[in-house]
Amino acid sequence: ETGVTQSPTHLIKTRGQQVTLRCSSQSGHNTVSWYQQALGQGPQFIFQYYREEENGRGNFPPRFSGLQFPNYSSELNVNALELDDSALYLCASSSTRDTPNEQFFGPGTRLTVL
């Protein structure tokens, strides 16, 4: 069974640029959640995708957007990058609420905005 994978591992961008981060969910999981983790802090929920639609969103502006594909993999897009967007971006896959309650996290993508 393949776990959650994310790409790229590291990324350096400059202010104003756009970035796309990718996540492949664990086999059998239909839900993907994205989190942002600033240095020294706990992860903060960005949004969740279920059946290719956004299922809920945290306190993040619209320049954070996402997609989920029919194979349940997902993308996180961030437009107009700001310095404060520098963080570790984590995705987590899981089954729906009616099945086991564990979210499986990938290793994250470290984004640095200069």
Added chain:
Amino acid sequence: DAKTTQPNSMESNEEEPVHLPCNHSTISGTDYIHWYRQLPSQGPEYVIHGLTSNVNNRMASLAIAEDRKSSTLILHRATLRDAAVYYCILRALMGWGGDYKLSFGAGTTVTVRA
């Protein structure tokens, strides 16, 4: 979202038990208590969860107070590999389907001395 309060840090000696407290005085009747941990340079991993009764699994035990306003994660015999940030989380329902979101706090940094 209901909030949790944890100590910033705790230290333990190897092969001794570790008791990690968590206060969640605003917990609602349907909130599950989840614990995740994050090892250095990794994404968070699930440890245990519970609703009302105490729970045991291969990793740890979860003791939940009768009024559910607090809980304690117990690592029975700490090893060096248990050094991590431990997060106590109240799981919140999401939208129309999908899974729950996890609202992380700052967590407790556990240091294990050899």
